[in-house]
Amino acid sequence: MLNHLWLIPALPLLGFLLNGLFGKRLGNGFVSLVGPLSSFLSAVAGTVAVLQYHHQYPNGDRHVDVVYNWISSGGVGADLAFQLDPLSIVMLLVVTWVGFLIHLYSVGYMAHEEGYWRYFSYLNLFLAEMLVLVLGSSYLVMFVGWEGVGLCSYLLIGFYYDKDFAVAAGKKAFVVNRIGDFGFLVAMFLMFAYFGTVDFAKVSQIASGGVEPGLVTAICLLLFLGATGKSAQIPLYVWLPDAMAGPTPVSALIHAATMVTAGVYMIARPNALYRLAPDALMVVAIIGALTAIFAATIGIRQNDIKKVLAYSTVSQLGFMFIGVGVGAFTAGIFHLITHAFFKACLFLGSGSVIHAMSGEQDIRRMGGLWKKIPITAWTFLIATIAIAGFPPLSGFFSKDEILASALANPYFPDLGVWIWAIGTVAALFTAFYMFRLFFLTFGGSFRGTQEQEHHLHESPWTMTVPLVVLAAGSILGGALTVNHFLEHWLELPTFEVSPARAWLAMIASTIVAILGTWFAYALFGRRGLAADERFERRAPAVARTLENKYYVDEFYDEALVTPLERFSRFLWRGIDALIDGILALGGYVVAAVGDLLRFLQTGNVRNYALMFFVGVIVFIWIFA
Amino acid sequence: MTLHPLIEPGWVNAILPELVLCVGGLLLMLLGAFGARLRGITAPLALIVFIVTAWSEKLVLAGTFFGGTYEISGITRIFDITFLLSAILATLFAREYLEREGIEGGEFYALLMWATVGMMMMAKGLDLLIVILGLELLSICIFVLVGYHRRIPVSNEASLKYFLMGAFATGFILYGTALFYGATRSTNFTEMARAFSTADPNNVLLSIAFVLLMSGLGFKLAAAPFHGWAPDVYQGAPSPIAGWLSVAPKAATLIALVRLLSAMLPMLQFSLWMKMIAALSVLSMVIGNAAAIAQRDLKRMLAYSGIAHVGYMLIALLSLRDDSVAAIAVYTITYALMNIGAFGVVSTLAKNQNDPQTLDDIAGLGFRSPFSGLALTVCMFSLSGLPPTAGFIAKFYIFKTAVDSGHLAIAIVGILTSIVSVYYYLRVVYYLYMKEPAEGYAIVPAGGIFATGALAITMIGIFVIGLFPTPLFAMAGAAARALLP
Amino acid sequence: MIPTHWFLILSAILFAIGVCGVLTRKNGITIFMSIELMVNAVNLTFLAYARQFHQIHGLIFVFFVMAIAAAEAAVGLAIFISLFHHRATIDVDEANLMRW
Amino acid sequence: MTHILSWTIWLPIAAAFLLALFPRSAANTIKILGLFVSLATFVISLAMVQQFQEGIAAFQLVESMSWIPQWGIRYALGVDGISLWLVLLTTLLTPVVFLSSWNAIHKHPKEYVISFLIMEAAMIGVFVATDLVLFYVFFELTLLPMYLVIGVWGGAYRIYAAIKFFLFTVTGSLLMLLGIIYLGFLQFHQTGVWSFAITDFYGLGLPPHTQSILFGAFALAFAIKVPLFPLHTWLPDAHVEAPTGGSIILAGVMLKMGTYGFLRFVLPFFPDATAKYGPLIIALAVIGVIYGALVSWVQPDMKKLVAYSSVSHLGFCVLGIFAINQTAIEGSILQMVNHGLSTGALFLLVGVVYERRHTRMLADYGGIARTMPLYATFFVIAVLSSVGLPGLNGFVGEFLILAGSFKTQPVWTVVATTGVILAAIYLLWLVQRVFFGPIVNDENRHIPDIAWNEVAAMVPLVVLMVWIGVHPNTFLRKMAPSVEQLIATVERGRESGKAMLAKTPARRSPLAARLAEARQ
Amino acid sequence: MIEYAVFFFFAAVAVIFALMVVLHRNPVVGALALVASFFALAVMYVLLEAPFLAALQVIVYAGAIMVLFLFVIMLLNLQKQSEEPTRPLQQFLGYAGSAAFGIGLVYYLSKYAVMELPAGPFIADARTVGIRLFEAYIFPFEMVSILLLAAIVGALLLSGVRMEERT
Incomplete structure (x- = not known):
């Protein structure tokens, strides 16, 4: 398998072709088979490759599989080559397995949609492109996947193409991503011009060999521009909330678990460069922190279940960037993994809710669903706890690690405290708006129409199984940090966090999680929607500003x-x-x-x- | 000079073409006198005469005759061929045109022949006397040919205008010649050249003489600002004659001018004379092309375009070298094909000849009558100098000559005005293919086999010269080298 | 013997008068007569030079010019007659069918 | 098969003459024959590619015959890495045109087919001529058929567009003609032998002042053809008014005659002037990239939108050419082909709906993805190719151009890169407005989907889009040596130009020389 | 100096009658004035030692051509047609231009005047001219016949003998 790494993305690509070319003619049965199966096979192939890799390279060296020379022109170009190393493997496993689960989920969720075959072919294509992104051995190949997932995101957001807003949202996503890609492209031009290569390892090697620091900073900032686009950071985050126009599993897969985290991968991958450019790192951290708090505040006043989750995603991505920004790459990746679990779980859960509510997305019309759809409710609750950062669920560990690292970071210690402080406040808001969402959705009494109530039902197994699996992941994900497993495995550069600071961060995190939850309960758990109205009455300007997302x-x-x-x-x-x-x-x-x-x-x-x-x-x- | 000309050897051979044409003309006149029944064969007979003349060119001996006043050489042969070609094309187009208008007669062709004789004299004369005599013979015939369509007022008016202007210009030519005679004691080019080499270049009288002579010749060339007559005369003249008129006399005048200027060579360097030719050239190109834009009457448009083309030919004249003479020869042959072809298509339009033949008359013609349309298109493209037509080759030659001799500025003017010219040539194509004719107004060309044959000759000629110009170049080049030592 | 340039000056004056006639008169025949005047002025010049150089050539040139003038006169008058047929006038300003 | 290049030129011309003899009523036969001939030409050009040997920089499959020996003009043909793919593009697009207009041309089908066949021959001639005058002849020969195609079969304002097209192009090319003659003269002056062979002008070592003048003459012609800002205004009109086939050829091949001209003539002939004025051209090109994109974005007319996008795309090509860098130039050549494929496809597709609905206004459409799903799929693929999505052809070209030119022109390249963003904006806007959203206009509910002939025309384009995107080396490999040699020529020319500067030979006017002789 | 007297007298006659041609409204008067002017010129020819040409001048011009003019004028009954001066700009430019032209010519002619005449008589009688004409100028001489023939044919064609009537 190691010498056929190309098979991993090729399998879903094959699925895409089959579904795309024949899906319409051969019917939903065929599509339901090919779609999930190809993703499953890809996941299996990936896993096999990982096992083989583990066997062959116990030291975590890089394995490269060159497929062929893709472009070669006067010193510019790259092989189409895939690589395995710990970082890729983490991404690979997250992408393939979460991807498979969501494929599975989609079988149920999308069952009655027109264009079922189209949906699955896009989804398969997305998986293929995402795998190219994470497996690519050079920036150029990564860029192929990078753009490819952008395309799929575009296509899937605009899946309901006869709805104007969906199409507009898709276009917005693509265009905003393109702005980021501009940075990525220019960064590559710089690499070609000064390093003569875009291979990950070679670039890092040459850069470490001593080049002008300004150049490295420039490359890093440009790459980060790319990341802000894909990972929805300030100032390019605006597309992600709109992207909720797509089918919910898409939001789960692309706009929560995988694609949007590519930006984090993008920072972690060339960490060698970033460490040479602390200024760039600082920018990353600051942007991350600002995004985290900014999106979190908006999340408080959103009423669309998916919008809340979207802003939550933006905010959580901000956390990840704090992590990689302060040089705690492992922490960032760790949060990426845990976030993949709980946010996918939340999205799928919201999908299940929407499914149950016959398409209703406004939480003001929900309420009291706890009894009606218990599996969804339970898994949703688990994921909510995880994201809120209650120990010992996964979110707690990863978030805490990030905040602690921020506090202790050696690159810009003066600023570290502030970033930590902002992050902590953002965590408070996170807990608050997530539980607001939970209470409004599942707590209280039903506020929807009779008809909706009549149709309320739990989802089929293809939908609930992924929920359960992901909820389990949300709970257990924290285990990765045991004995610094992930840290050792990834072998990313790191630094010591003094125990005092670690404890400080941990305690603060726990306190804000509890506080946020308590506020949410006090307001929404008891009063329900009335709390929102009161807020509106007391501080209309603030409320309106938040509701309108700061008018950005x-x-x-x-x-x-x-x-x-x-x-x-x-x-x-x-x-x-x-x-x-x-x-x-x-x-x-x-x-x-x-x-x-x-x-x-x-x-x-x-x-x-x-x-x-x-x-x-x-x-x-x-x-x- | 005192040698008795009648015993000069080979004189019959020397002027064989002229003799054939003179006699042919007389015969055709006589034929006319014998009655209407023979009128149908006058045109074929005329053709035969022209062809025989062309064939007789092969028998012509090169050399100087009549006491050094008449020179036959390769270049005169080429120009003779040009005259004959123009005459043949004119005859072909005239045949059906005259028949349609009911004015056919042997006199027409006879006059055409004598006019050709006049042009041959202009081309071959080494003495201004011969040249002027040829010019007058040509002019007299043109007066008549232009007014040949007596029943329609425009033809008569054109004849009147050409006559008055022609006679006026003749006065200037003669006066210029007289002044030159006074300065050089001769009107023979060879002797004039000798005199010029010792003449005072600052002699204002000489310059005045030059301007007078040039203006008279400029009138014949229809070079601006001596062009005033051209549009009116072309419009009024019978179309086949207009085409012929726009080409052949110009060619004859040009070759005479070449001889004259090469006789003046010693003067040219120290005087502004060449500048005058340059000015004529620029004015012609600018005025001709600009004014043509405003024309909707096809014949007037072609007249203005003819003025512009004279400007191009004069560019070549600026550098008096063998190459430039060859360029003029090539240009005139090409111009004969394309311009007479264009006028020929106009001549086939069956409508009241007293009315102007406007662009509207050819609207949609390209699809109504594909052959005529194609022929006109080819002519237009050749006139605008686009490859792969002869017009391109000819223009290329002209500009190459200009560049070779360092006249870049004037070449640029030529190019810029060409761009303007493309516009109005293109407009013809636009009317041919892209414009629907007005309701119930679809003129179908009435050309028969003669006109069709002439158009075929035109097109074939344009493409052959455009694609395989080598033989023509070789001929013209060799001839020109022989002309200018 | 009268110097040549007196004749030349006379000829120039006559030529200019002829030109003036062409430019200022409307009657076609008068215009044509003015042209004849110009031609005769030229003849005078030729003859003056011929005597100056003692050359027969100039003289013979005049002979030919006369022939030319005669031919032009014949055709020209015929044209005027034809014009008159069409318009009952020989005012050349009336001949304006074709312009612009 | 010998004389393979001549075959590609003369087969269509011969066929055109043959077709001219057919009666007008035999429209179907004429169409079939036209298609057949163009396919045959395509097959011949494939044979050409097959015979083309990799690794050789010089012209291959050379043919040379004396044409006008007096001036040293030859009928000389040859292909090298620079022209090879452009020839193939031409032969590919011509059958595509015939296929796409199978049912679209109702009036004068015979003349239509003849026009395109002659146009094809002329375009191939442009790319394979290795004699400057021969090149010029073909260059101009393309004009008439295109003029007729726009003027006869075009839209409502076709006359204005056709004349504008013709006048713009002719203005440039006539001045270039003078430049060609002057260049030939200078060549003659140096060597004493007339020749217009392209390679004879390499390393002529002209003085900088002369180079500047000639550069102006040549660059203007090609800049109009490309078209570079601010000489682009003929293009939207011509493209919009031309029938679909005309637009395909115009955008697909004719614009490349400009970029090809820059590459083949301007760069190696006038290396010093290129160094001096290159930045200016680059600036214009980059302005064109942004300008074209922005203007595209606000177009209410589909075809005009695509037309302005050509301005933007061709700006990239020119940027790549004047960056004078192996990568950039290779990218540029590839991008020429790419643009031919993707924009050709877009024009074809716009023509498809125009044929059915007789409007090109974006506002008249919306939601037709539902009525014409297959059509929408093709359209989106073409759009993505045009946007430069990796995996499709557009990306490779753009990337190579930008990555290459970044090395020599970093600032302009960065500015140009924003064009990539803008491309996404306007093209996706187009897709959104036409295909997505609810169907507002009832007429859009029953548009028949893309027909067999249109599919047949699209499939090869799509295949090539993917091929170039996935394996561009197939194409890059063959052009590399020629591009290398071109750059070497430019470099060498620059050095010899410096050497020339020392000694400037005095020129004597030929007339003056003759007169001096006469005086003696 | 009787010669000078004769010259100036007849020069004055020539100029005055020439002016009459140009200025007099009546074409008949104009034609007669022209005849007079031509006679004066014939005298000049005699002064220039060319009696043969003087005779020709009288015969051809005064005798033939002018009679033809008069004939046409009479035929068309033109003597009553008097013209009103119109187009003032044309008139002004005509007078001014020709005056300037004449003055300029006269100025330069006198500036470059050649005063000395070659010694000996200038023999230009009919015999000398005739012999030269038929020797060196035989070709142009013959061509003049064609010229005149063309003129006659043309005159016939244009002046109204209809072709339809001729047969």
Whole structure:
């Protein structure tokens, strides 16, 4: 398997082709078979490869499998090559298995959708591209996957293509991602120009060999720009909440568990570079922290179940970036893994809720679902506890590790405290809005219509099994930190956290988790929706600002999109017309001269004679 | 000079083409007198005469005759061929045109022949006397040919205009010649050249003479600003004659000018004379092309375009070298094909000849009558100098000559005005293929086998010269080298 | 003997008068007569030079010019007659069917 | 098969003449024959690719015959790595045109087929001519058929567009003609022998001032053809008004004649001037990238949108060319092919709906993915190729151009890279407006999906899009040696230019020389 | 100096009658004035030792051509057609231009005047001219016949003998 790593992404790709080309004709049965099966096979193949790798490279060296020389042109280019190393393996396992679960879940969730085959072919394609992303041995190959997942994200967000907002959201996602890709591309250009290669290992090696620090900082910041796009960080996070327009399993897979975390992978992968550029690291951490708190506050006032989760995702991604930003790469990756479990679980759970509610997504119309859909409720609760950061669930460990590392980071110690503080406050908000969501959804009494109530039912097994598995993961994920297992396995660079700080962080985390939960219970567990209304009454400005997500979308529209569009119109109607006008003017002048000359031609022969004679005189005057 | 010309050896061979044409003309005249029944065969007979003349060119001996006043060489042969080609094409187009208009007669072809004789004299004369005589013979015939369609007023008016302007210009030519005669004691080019090499280049009188002579010749060339007559005359003249008129006399004048200028070579360097030719060239290109844009009448448009083409030909004249003479020869042959072809298509339009033949008349013609449309398109593209037509090759040659001799600035003017010219040539193609004719107004070309044959000759010629110009170049080049030592 | 340039000056004056006639008169025949005047002025020049150089050539040139003038006169007058047929006038300003 | 290049040129021309003799009523026969001939030409060009040997930089499959010996002009053909794929692109797109317009052309089908066959021959000639004058002849020969195609079979404002197209192009090319003649003269001046063979102009070592003038003449012609900002305004009109087939060829091949000209002539002929004015051209190209993209974005007309996107894409190509870097130039050539495929496909597809609905306004569409799913799929693939999605062709070209030019022109490259973002904006906007969203307009409910002939035309394009995206080395390998040699020529030219600067030969006017002789 | 007297007298006659041609409204008067002017010129020819040409001048011009003019004028009954001066710009430029032209010519002609005449008489009688004409100028001479023939044919064609009527 190690020498056929390409099979891992190729299997879902095959699934994509089969579904895409024949799915429509061969029917849903075929699709239900091919879709999950190809992802399953891929997961199995991946796992086998991992086992073989473990056997063959006990020291965690890099294994590279070159498929063929993809591009080669005057010193620029790369092999199409896949690699396995611990970091890839973590990503590989998360992607394939979570991916498989969500495939499975989708069989149930999407069963009645028109375009079932289309959905699965996209999903398979996504898996393939995501695997290329995490397995690629160079930035260029990674970029292939990077763009590919962007495409699939676009296609899947816009899956309900006859809904305007879905399509617009898909486009927004793609375009915003492209802005990030711009950074990625330029970073690669820099690598080619100065290092002559984009191979992960070679780049790190050359950079470590001593190059201008400014160059490394530039590359790192550019890569991070890419990451902010894909991982929805400030200032490019705006696409992710909108992306909830896609089917819910998609949100779970792409916009929670896998794709959006690619940015974190993107920072962890070239950690050698980042460590050479502490300034860049600082930027990452600051952006991460700001995003974490920013998105968390917005999450408080969202009423769409998926929107809450979306902002939560943004916020959690912010945590991950704090982690990698302060140089605690392992912590970042750890949170990535745990987040994959609980956030996938939450999304799938929300999907199950929506499924049960016949498509209703507004939590103000839910409530009291605890009894009706127990499996969903339980798993949702577990995941909520995990994300809120209660020990000993997985979220606690990973979040705590990040915050502790922030407190202790050696790269910019002065700032570390602030980042920790912000992170902790964000954690408080996290616990608060998550439990608000939980209480409003499952607690209290049902606020929906009769009809909805009548249809309430638990989901089929293909949907609940993944929920259970993911909930289990949410609970047990913390185990990875036992004995610093993950740390040793990943062998990412790390630093010591003094016990005092570790304890401080841990205690603070626990306290904020409890506090947040208690607030949520006190407000929403008891009063339900009334709490929201009271908030609105007490601080209408704040409430409205939060509800409208700080008006960032509006700001972007007003400050960027509209002026740019106006400018474009000006170019078209103004500049183009001006150019045409100038050229036309030239034409008209010639034509006008011609017309004037025409009137020299009076038809009177004496005039011609005069013209002749004047010509003679003038010529004599000039030339004689 | 005192040698008795009648015993100069080979004189019959020397002027064989002229003799054939003179006699042929007389015969056709006589034929006309014998009655209407024979009128149908006048055109074929005329063709035969022209062809025989062309064939007789092979028998012509090179050399100088009549006491050094008449020179026959390779270049005159090429120009003779050009004249004959123009005449043949004109005859072919005229045949059906005259028949349609009911004015057929042997006189027409006779005059065409004598005009050709006049042009041959212009091309071969080594003495201004011969040249002017040829010019007058040509002019007299043109006066008549232009006014040949007597029943329609425009033809008469055109004839009047050409006559008055022509006679006026003749006055200037003669006066210029007289002044030159005073300065050089001769009107013979060889002797003039000798005199010029010792003449005072600052003599204003000489320059005045040059301007007078050039303006007269410029009139014949229809070079701006002596072009005033051209559009009106072309419009009024019978279309086949207009085409012929726009080409052949210009060619004859140009070759005469080449001889004249090479006689003046010593003067040219120290005077502004070449600058005058340059000015004529630039003015012609600019005025011709600009004014053509405003024209909707096809014949007037072609007239203006002809003015512009004279400008191009004059570019070559600027550098008096063998190459430039060859370029002029190539250009005139090419121009004969394409311009007479274009006028020929116009001549087939069956409508009242007193009305202008506008662009609207050819709207949609390309699909109504594919052959005529194609022929006109080819002519237009050749006129605008786009490959792979002869027009391209000819223009290439002209500009190459200009570049070779360092006249880049004027070549740029030529190129820029060519761009303008593309516009109006293109407009013809636009009308041919892209414009629907007005309701119930679809003129179908009335050309028969003669016109069709002429168009075929035109097109084949344009493409053959465009694709395989080598033989023509070889001929013209060799001839030009012989002309200018 | 009268110097040549007196004749030349006379000829120039006559030529200019002829030109003036062409440019200022409307009657076609008068215009044509003015042209004849120009041609005769040229003849005078030729003859003056011929005597100056003692060359028969100039003289013979004049002979040919006369022939030319005669031919032009024949055709020209025929054209005027034809014009008159069409329009009952020989005012050349009236001949304006074709312009622009 | 010998004279393989001549075959590709003359077969279509011969066929065109043959077809001219057919009666007008035999429209179907004419169409079939046209398609057959264009396919045959394509097969011949495949044989050409097969005979093309890798690793050789010089022209291959060379043919040379004296044409106008007096001026040293030869009928000389040859392909090298730079032109090889462009020839193939041409022969590929012509049958695509015939297929796509199978049922779309109702008036004068015979003339339509003839026009395209002649156009094909001329375009191939442009790419394989190794004599400057021969190149020019073919270059101009493409104009007439295209003029007719736009003018006869075009849309409502076809006349304006056709004339604009013609005048723009002719303005540039006529000035270039003068440049060609002047260049030939300088060549003659140095060697004493007339020749217009392209390779004879390499390393001519012209003085910088002369180079600048000639550079201007050549660059203007090609800049108009490409088209570079601000000479691009003919393009949207021409593309929009042209019939589908015309747009395909115009965008697919004709624009490349400009970039090809830059590459083949401007760079190696005038290395010093290229160094001097290259930045200016690059600036214009990059402005074009952004400009075209922005203007595309606000177009209400599908075809115009795609047309302006060409301005943007071709800007990339020119940037790559003037970066004078192996990678960038290879990318540029590849991008020329890519643009031909993707934009050709887009025009084809826009034509498909136009044929059915007779409108190209975005506002008239919406949601037709539901009525025409297969069509939508093709469209999205073409869009993605155009956007530059990795795995499809567009990415490889753009990436190589940018990565290469970054080495020499970092700032402009970064600016140009934003064009990648903008491409996503306007193209996805197009897709969104046309295919997605609810069906508002009832007429869109029953549009028949893409037909067999259109599918047949699209499939080879899609296959190539994927092929180039997945295995670009197939294409890059064959062009590498030629590009290498080209860059070497430019470098060498620059050095010899410096040497030339020392001694400037005095020129004497030929007329003056003759006159001096006459005086003696 | 009787010669000078004769010259100036007839020069004055020539110029005055020439002016009359140009200025007089009536074409008949103009034609007669032209005849007079031509006679004066014939005198000049005699002064220039070319009696043969003087005779030709009288015969051809005054005798033939001018009679033809008069004939046409009479035939068309043109003497009553008097013209009103129109187009002032054309008139002004015509007068001014030709005056400037004449003055300039006169100025330069006198500037470059050649004063000395070669010694000996200039023999240009009919015999000398005739012999030269038929020796060196035989070809142009013959061509003049074609010229005149063309002119006659043309005159016939244009002046109204209809082709339809001829048969």
